[in-house]
Amino acid sequence: MLKAVIFDDEYIVLQGLQMMIDWSKYGIELVGTAANGTDALTLFEESQPDIVFSDIRMPGMDGLQVIEKILSISPETICIVFSGFNEFEYVKKALKLGVADYLEKPITITMIDDAIQKIIEKISIQKNISSIQSKWEDSRVELLEKATLDLLLLGEEAIPKWCKSFGSVEEYVLGVTVLAHSNEYFVLQEHSSYKPVQVRNGTEYLLVVFHFQGEMEDFWGQLLSRPEQTGIFLGSGRTYKHLADAKKSYKEALQALRYGKFMDEAGWTRFEDIGENPQISVNLSDQEEAIIFSMRTGDKARLKNQLDTFIKQIEGSRFGPEVLEREILKIIYLGMEVAKEVREDIVKINDADFLPHVEIRTIHSKEKMYKWFREQMETIMDWSLEARQDLKHGAVEKACKFIKENYYRDLTLQEVSDLVGMNSTYFSLLFKEEMGQSYIKYLTQIRMDQAKKLLQEGQKVGEVSTKVGYHTYRHFSELFKKYVGVKPGQYRDSF
Structure with missing residues (x-):
């Protein structure tokens, strides 16, 4: 009424x-x-x-x-x-x-009656217009979401359709970043420097962010402060200049989210902070990625389940003997690459007697081939776990010492991983296992502790930011407030 x-x-x-x-x-x-x-x-x-x-x-x-x-x-x-x-x-x-x-x-009563009749008619017209506008807007948003999902799945071929849905401002897009998150209600605040598009692919909740400016401080600031406060897991892929590379950022975001959940650290996990293996293709199937993840995390029970699922998939595809051999060997060699992430010179894998491509040719039934396949993968996993125990404590101890001595530099996960002779992806998991927190959180905590000492001495916030390894004042300020509870200027003034 x-x-x-x-x-x-x-x-x-x-x-x-x-x-x-x-x-x-x-x-x-x-x-x-x-x-x-x-x-x-x-x-x-x-x-x-x-x-x-x-x-x-x-x-x-x-x-x-x-x-x-x-x-x-x-x-x-x-x-x-x-x-x-x-x-x-x-x-x-x-x-x-x-x-x-x-x-x-x-x-008069007649005048009021006439006026009310006009009002009712006007309100009715307004409601109809609003309804039409709302339906049109919903349709436009739905088309943009569909075109954006196609961009993530198809890459280059989806760009023309996406441009039509995004509108004339597409020519101002300077980059694209994909975020994968654990909660369908997670949103980013609108900002003039970027436009987020909410997308869902099955059980995957995604935000595709199109950037209009090269400087992205406002975007990073939101990611730094919001997800951890609300208990949300958030993974981000790298930012790419070309729209066709949104497909890469999408894969990376999913990997970052998966690792963030495994490490049980709510908040933002960047793909850059979990590392990558250039020997392993980014265009793996979901099942292949799940097998690799099980091996990297040292979860033998999960690996067995994933291998069973993989075998059911290839069994359902009714491959011929040659294709079946190729698919199985692909997984075995992927497993070998993952094992080498622990230590490149794992002797048993490099042994001349380890020749799976030769052994598989001597097997003449599917049941025996599947049994042999499971044994090979579990053996590779055992080698990896054995080397992991030998190296873990010494490698992390060496890394911590190096981080404490070099926190003020632009220190990357790759540099620290190279120092201890490990693949960056594997090292990030090993570090979390040994220290109870991720490499990036450990580095940040050291920087924040040092920043507090310098601010207590009365040094300027901008100078402190540079001295502890942050060249962007706003980035430093956001992080400091997140870890300490107040802005760096307020903290300094309290002393």
Whole structure:
């Protein structure tokens, strides 16, 4: 039901309109009256009516001032003014303000009935227009989401369709970053420097961010502060200049999310902080990636389950002997590459007697081939776990010492991994296992502790930012507030 109010300083007018008009007949509830401008504004703020009837002349604040304030607060409110015979200049001003109609006094029931009929018709038209606009907007958003998902899945061939859906501003897109997250309600605040598009692919929740500026401080600032506070796991792929590379960022974001969940660290995990193996293709199937993940995390039970799933998949595909051999050997050699991430010179894998491509040719039944395949993968996993135990403590200890001595530099995961002679992906998992936190959080904590010491000495925030390894003041400020609870300037001033 619509709500209406009446403002007039004449008691007879207020009483007459309340008693003599059947408001409910029009689906309207009269929620209040006021006899002066001040009371009128108070009543409006409390009742939030859809329709306002107001006299132009009232004591204190006149009707035009009241209507001007109402329309500035709520432009969609329908206002109708009462005017005297000699008040046409006031009426013209009222019409400029945006009133829907004016009624010349003395007011009659017929005049009010006619005015209400016009109002009802106008509101009906407005609702129809709003409904059409809403449906059109929903359709446009749906088309953009579909085109964006195609961009992630198909790459180059999906760009023309995506450009049509994104609109004329697509020419201003300077880069694209894909985020994968664990909660369908996670959103990024809108900003002039980027546009996020929410996409879902099955059980995957994705945000595809299109950047309009080379500088992305506002974007990174949101990722630093928001997900961990709400218990959300968030993985980000790298930012690419070309739209066709959104497909790469998508794969990377999923990997980062998977590792973030495994490490059980809510918040933001960057693909750059889990590393990659250039010997392993980024275009692996989901099942192949799941097998690799099981091996990297040292989860033997999970590996057995993933191998069973893989065998069911290839069994259902009814491959011939040659294709079957090729698919199985591909997984074995992927497993070997993962094992080498622990230590490149794992002797048993490099042994001349380890020749799976020769052994597989001596097997002449599928059941025996599957049994042999499981044995090979479990053997590779055992080699990896054995080397892992031998290396873990010494490698992490060496890395921690190096980080403490070089925290002020632009220190990357790759540099630290190279120092200890490990693949960066494997090292990031090993570090978490040994230290109880990720490499990047360990580095950040050391930097924040040193920053607190320098700020306590009264040093300038900009100088401290550079001294602890951050060349962007805003990035440092966001991180400091996240770890310490206050901004660096406030922390310094407290000492």
